[in-house]
Amino acid sequence: MIHKISAEHLTIERIGEIVYNGYKLELSDDAKNRIIRCREYLDKKIAETTKPVYGVTTGFGSLCNVSVDADKLAQLQINLMMSHACGVGDRVPNDIVKMMMLLKIQSLSYGYSGSKLDTVQRLVDFFNNDVYPIVYMQGSLGASGDLVPLAHMSLPLVGLGEVEYKGKVMSGAEVLKIHGWEPIQLASKEGLALLNGTQNMSAFAVWSLLNAQKLSDWADKIAAMSLDAYYGLLSPFTKAVHVVRPHKGQLDTAAHMLELLQGSEIADKPKDYVQDPYSFRCIPQVHGTTKDTIAYVKSVIDTEINSATDNPTVCPDEDLIISAGNFHGEPIAQPMDFLAIGLSELANISERRIYKLISGTRGLPSFLVAKPGLNSGFMIAQYTAASVVSLNKSLATPSSVDSIPSSQGQEDHVSMGANAAIKLYKIVLNVERVLAIELFNAAQALEFRRPLKSSPAVEAIFEKYRKVVPFIVNDEVMYPHIQHSIEFLRNNE
Known part of the structure; x- marks a missing residue:
């Protein structure tokens, strides 16, 4: 299956299809023409002008006033990539790295960045052959674009850095040799085109939105089982x-x-009370607010992934090369913080339903076991959910309200959007864990209502779930069941 890179609108769902369904990329003729035209225009302007052009004939950041000789412009780009590859922490997962490459290819293909065609094509080659540059999570301020992670992503293009290929970590030089690829010879501005941009933040945001939509749907389904x-x-x-x-x-x-x-049948059974606790009664208000949050953030990220976000912006039609601020992550940093808050609330209310299910009320046994006392049952599963929810409250503290000046004060306000992205990623995984624990509890509680049946929709989920997680009669090791519950959510719609 082939996806043609073009100026046509790229949706978040389409990115998921491309990355997870094994699509190969191909540059459309229009994309190739845009790339070539912009590069030819940039080369012509460099040859004609005597004025310094930021990042093209000058240094970077606070070194913007230092001119670089024409015969050293290619070395300037290599130096940029090497010096900026300062990542630390955990590796960015391969599927998110693949999204980064796709988004960088898309952004460069609009023809406002000045990259050479062979540079963009090599990124396509990496994508199509499942070559995953080793990228580290921490280091980006989300302001001059995602400089650090994109430097790590780009180093293997010139035979530096590291990649994972066929499950093995190797040097960039090794993977080029395996495929018979020559290292890319970067021209002026190309290093900056590769390193500037918001593709690291955007890839995390796309991954988070794809999972958020699925978890929002699961939250309703699991809440329905818990309610019954x-x-x-x-x-x-x-x-x-x-x-x-x-x-x-x-x-x-x-x-x-x-x-x-x-x-x-359970819902139809007459009840002698008129109210449920908020965690059940207010599901529409809480889950619904998260749905609205997801929709808003999706609209913002949709715009971002269809944009050129490096600097300077090269505009052949207007005969302009302008140093501005399209790399700044603020437009997506705040929404990612917002999404982190919205998703945290799904876990927050889920944990409260877990607590009610084990509380020994409404005719359910304490801790959802037939012989509490001898058995602790689901007592500690709720502890785990509470621990995760508490951690989410820390992670949901906004990153975008912070700024630490960098580059000798030239870059004096940053978005910290990459930190927002990392925290959002962790929250998504935590929400999945809490919802999996609620499903574990809800399925257990539902069995104490037999012979009454829940709805066909809920019973279908229950039946499928019971194929991987059993009813707990007496205490047993619980963590494998929680892990299987997480996998159940991940592998089912």
């Missing part, structure tokens, strides 16, 4: 309640809950 297992009421999901406060996410969640629980 808790003998909860359906009345709070009545449409008439929500049309008088018509937030889209709230309306959609209420409708989804009623759809999920349609035909439930």
Whole structure:
């Protein structure tokens, strides 16, 4: 399967399809022409002008006033890449690295960056042959673009740095030799075109949004199972309640809950109480707000991934080369912080439902085991969920409110968007863990309602889940069941 790189709109869902379904990339004729035209224009301007052009004939950052001789412009780009590869911490996962490469290729293909065609094509070669540059999570300030991670991504193009290829870590020089590729000879401005830009932040954001949408759907499904297992009421999901406060996410969640629980014998059973705790009663308001947050952040990231974000911006049609600030991560740093908060709330309310299920109320046994006392049952699974939720509260503290000046004060306000991206990534994984623990509890609790059945939709999830996670009769080692629950969410829609 082939995806042609072009100026046509690239969606977040399409990125997921390309990366996870084994698509190969191909530069369209239009993309090639845009790249070539911009490079030819840039070469012509360099030859004609005597004025310094930032990052093309000058140094970088606070060295912007230091001119570089014409015969050293190629070395300037190599030096940029080597000096900026200062990453530390954990490796960026390969699927996110692949998204970074795709987004960088897309951005360069618009023809506003000045890259040579062979440089962009080599990135395509890396993508198509599953060559994953080794990139580290920490180091980007999210301001002059993602300088540090993109430096690590780009080093192997010139035979430096490291990659993972066929499960083995090797040098950039080794992987070039295996494929018979010559190291790319960078021309003026190319190092800056590769290193400037928001593709690291954007790749994390795309990955997080793809998972957030799935987890939001799972949150509703699991909450429906928990509600029935808790003998909860359906009345709070009545449409008439929500049309008088018509937030889209709230309306959609209420409708989804009623759809999920349609035909439930448990829901139809008369109840002698009129209210449920907020963690059940306010599912539309809480889950719905997260849905609205996801939709907003998605709209912002959608714009970002269809943009040219390096510096300077080369505009052949306007005969302009302008040093400005399209690399600055602020437009996506704040939304990523917002998404982190929204997703944290899915875990927060989920943990409260877990607590209610093990609390020994509504006819359920304490800690969801038939012989509590001898057995601790699900007591400590709730501890784990509480621990993860507490950590999320720290991780959800916004990164985008911070700024530490860099480059001798020339870069005096930064977005810290890469830190927002890292924290968002961790929160996504944590939300998945908490929801998996809720499903573990909800399925256990539902069995204590037999012979009554939940809805066909909930029972279908339950039946599938029971193929990988059993009912717990007496205490046993729990962590494998939690891990299998996480994998169940990951591998099923």
